[in-house]
Amino acid sequence: MEKLVYPKPPSFAPLDPPPRLLCGPGPCNPHPRVVQALSATELGHLDPSFLKIMDETKELLKYIWQTNNEFTIPVSGTGTAAMEACVFNLLEPGEKFLVGCNGYFGQRLGQIGERCGANVIRMEKPWGTVFSLEEIGEQLEKHRPQVLALVHAETSTGACQPMQGIGELCRKYNCLLLLDTVTSISGIPVHLDNWKVDAAYAGTQKCLSCPPGMAPLTFGPRAMEKLKNRKTKVPTYYLDMSLVASYLLGENGTSKRSYHHTAPINMCYAVRESLYIAAEEGLEKRWERHRRNAEMFWNGLKQLGLEPLVDKEHRLTSLTTIKIPQGVDGKEVVSILLNEYNIEVGGGLGELAGKVWRVGLMGYNSRPDVVLTLLAAFERALKKVGYLQSQ
Amino acid sequence: MEKLVYPKPPSFAPLDPPPRLLCGPGPCNPHPRVVQALSATELGHLDPSFLKIMDETKELLKYIWQTNNEFTIPVSGTGTAAMEACVFNLLEPGEKFLVGCNGYFGQRLGQIGERCGANVIRMEKPWGTVFSLEEIGEQLEKHRPQVLALVHAETSTGACQPMQGIGELCRKYNCLLLLDTVTSISGIPVHLDNWKVDAAYAGTQKCLSCPPGMAPLTFGPRAMEKLKNRKTKVPTYYLDMSLVASYLLGENGTSKRSYHHTAPINMCYAVRESLYIAAEEGLEKRWERHRRNAEMFWNGLKQLGLEPLVDKEHRLTSLTTIKIPQGVDGKEVVSILLNEYNIEVGGGLGELAGKVWRVGLMGYNSRPDVVLTLLAAFERALKKVGYLQSQ
Structure with a gap:
């Protein structure tokens, strides 16, 4: 056996985070029941019992987001991964991506759009303010973007973007509406279907009181159509939602689940429990x-x-x-x-x-x-x- | 207040996975102490107490992998995310990427290489067999790739790739050596520095007996140099290791940590505990x-x-x-x-x-x-x- 070049392991005290x-x-403090769920019996990622838990998670998430979208899942990464998944799957190189930039996360959406070669158009407003329907209408008319992204609850500023009428405008201009609901999901009113939102993502570590580690994502029929008709491959394999769909929804409409990645089992338990608690409360x-x-x-x-x-x-x-x-x-x-x-x-x-x-x-x-x-x-x-x- | 269009939440039994x-x-069954670690007190992702836990995790990981690489971290995603992080950060469009394909995960490396525009050259061998040093030398001589990727422990075939001499060959041909150690880390001998491996990734849910959800990654000095001198931006924001380094190592060599994403706190606890247990055993x-x-x-x-x-x-x-x-x-x-x-x-x-x-x-x-x-x-x-x- 080859000799160890670093024979001595470092010596640290046992794990003992201070009270907070x-x-x-x-993140906020997770609900105690969510913490308990983290340690439920481990299952394999293709175990029928796990897939059932995942299916229930999807159904609970649909209620919490008030959507009927079939593709409503927790992404195996944190909020930024789900943000990137939305941008990378819904845009192709050269397409126009209009982004509401009235805070840090709007800016980040723009940066991610640039990474995948989209033509990013920034709609700027002072931090802490929101966009009016008129302002959005003007920009849609002027730029005719393929996707408009807005941040519903700007975690950097504390401002809440009113959503009435924006979805209708986007349909008029044949533009997909992408919404960041990281800091709104389950804490303040979110009505995805009513607002005609085509794609959204969220975080678990905010109003859901779940640890960070997964991030809800949903694509409506128009977003799925766009994904299906892409001319170029999604620039990421890990966050390619067609592949994730084959794992979490079934291959080509069948119930056969194809391996894509190993889902973070325990975090899925926690996400499910957090949604379950929110649904119990109403x-x-x-x-x-x-x-x-x-x-x-x-x-x-x-x-x-x-x-x-x-x-x-x-x-x-x-x-x-x-x-x-x-x-x-x-x-x-x-x-x-x-x-x-x-x-x-x-x-x-x-x-x-x-x-x-x-x-x-x-x-x-x-x-x-x-x-x-x-x-x-x-x-x-x-x-x-x-x-x-x-x- | 707007009315709920889906007023009734779905009704499911409480979470109760069967024994397995x-x-x-x-994944395998996590160690009971690792499961306990999952529920330690939540900390913020920029809390000095959390950053200390992360620093200790990095040190433990260096021992387990037998490397001195400063950039040795758990990635906030599962194994495939870390695989993608390695490929996307170390290759630029058009560069030659030689991949040992003697199993499923070698093939996946090739697919990911194609997503980022690399010129993927597949070195094929029957599944269940391994590559000889001569075979690798011939391919390096013939193709002069920028990066060679091998799978140390092929999870699809059960074969273990002998590593002696390959690192030296790669240096001779000025090629980076990337190694998949998903199913070998802590279970079978891995000597990253001795083998002159430039970059590696692993899984937590295999021999470390930790739930899935994060994935170890390490870049040596030659990999960091390549990353620093890229002509194009890394095609992903979430897995851009320069940005992750600013968060986990500090900005430009200072101790200032910049926010990049919210680390999966509880999974970090579990990863640290799993490494701690492996180090205790030796x-x-x-x-x-x-x-x-x-x-x-x-x-x-x-x-x-x-x-x-x-x-x-x-x-x-x-x-x-x-x-x-x-x-x-x-x-x-x-x-x-x-x-x-x-x-x-x-x-x-x-x-x-x-x-x-x-x-x-x-x-x-x-x-x-x-x-x-x-x-x-x-x-x-x-x-x-x-x-x-x-x-």
Whole structure:
């Protein structure tokens, strides 16, 4: 036997993550039942019992997203993988890709569009604002893109894009509508079919209160048609949704499942459980709960002299961006919350770096007790940095 | 509030996977400590405590692979994602990609090479055999490829590619050496640095006894140099290893970590624990254990009148392909094992479909008790299908 060139393994203490209340932009604390689901008995990825669990997951996901799309699955990667899967499967080189850029994730959509050779057209607006139906109509008329991508809930800004009428406009211009619902799914109203959305993706680690590791994706009939009629191959094998469909839906409409990759079994269990819990609660109740706790939080912020970035009409209930007051070192506050109170809140991303804090009250964490803890910790931290007066 | 178009959620029983002894080509049963690690306290993906856990994971992985490569990480996807990451990051359009095709996964490497526009040259050999140093030398001399990819442990055939001398040949021809170690990592000897391997990837759900969902990847200095000097952008954003490096290693050699994607936190815990357990056992003992239990299994097979496909010299100890005897319906045996004894073994893949069973004795499942159970179940099944006489 060949000798080991590095005979000594490194020596570390056993795994022991510190306690954390995760109120940043995600991941948030997973629901305890979701954590339990992670450790259910392992199954093979082609075991009929696993495929049944996957089929149930798809059905639950359809309800949560309010869609009837047959191709509604969790992708074996995190949110960015599902974003890339949508862009890479729905666009061919040279096609026009109109992207709403009013935050970090809109920009990322554009960058991914460029990777696959699409002609990316950026529709820019100040971060924290949203697009009007008129603005979108003008751009569709002007550019006649093959795909329009919008971010429903911008995780970088806390703004919620109104969706009424956009799907109809896209059909008029024969354009596919792609929607990022990463920070909205199950936390704020999402009606994919009603809104005539052709493709969407989401994250599991936000309002679904599931760990990160898989990402929901759905393609409607128009998106599937586009995929079927591509002239070029999808530029990725791992995220080629035709191959994934042969595994998760069956080959050419048959029930025969072809091996494509080994699905992350335990994460599938967790995703299913998180959707199951959301369905048990019911969408409308869940949305209402997110609103109620967000309002409680906003009222508390006001008393601390803090102000959200986004006007109330377009403000997400799942994620609030708070303006860092003049003279306050935002990073210091984040660090006090983390190191003294084990609470994670997010800093700003991209253009908003140093200008806002991002506070998520998502899924399991959207609770009055979490709001109280958060507000009390903010108060302490703001006193410590001298923004609020100590008694 | 807009009305729900699908007001009723589907109604399913709670999650309850059946018991399974997973002795197929993977996933295998995860180690109980790895399952426990999955449910450790959630951390944010930029939390210093999480980054420390990730750093420790990288160090453990270096030991397990016997490499000193700084860029040694778990990719946020399953094995095929890491395979694609290697191919897409190390090849540019038009470059020559020589691939050893003596099984299913060699073929897949070629398909992925084609997706990114590489000039794929397939070095073919019958499934179940391996390449000689001379054969590889001839092909390198003839084609002068930029990258040579070999599969160390072919999960579809059960053959183990001898590695002595290949790295030196590749350096002579200024070619990068990429190695698939999905079914060898921690189960059979892998000496990446000694073998002068420039890039490698692996799976977690095989000999590491960790659930699927992440996939180890390592790039040595020559691979990093190639990545740095690319003329074209990597065709994927999600698997662009320069961006992943900014997140997991720090930006441009600094310790500043840039957000790229949300790492699958709980899966990272599991990967770390699986590496930790393998390091505790020690590589040499672990390899020896896999050999001992495989030989016990092979001896038992002989008594049942069954024969492995691969000659003993090149046979994997982690995965055995067994020839399905004339007249036996292989699928029926697989189905008896699964439905009557809760044991999963694999059927053949690709060319070997219907011709072999694939039996994995990997990681936690490489144990004498598992071998006994497996042999007893095979005996029962072979009696039931009439291949062995019942008493």
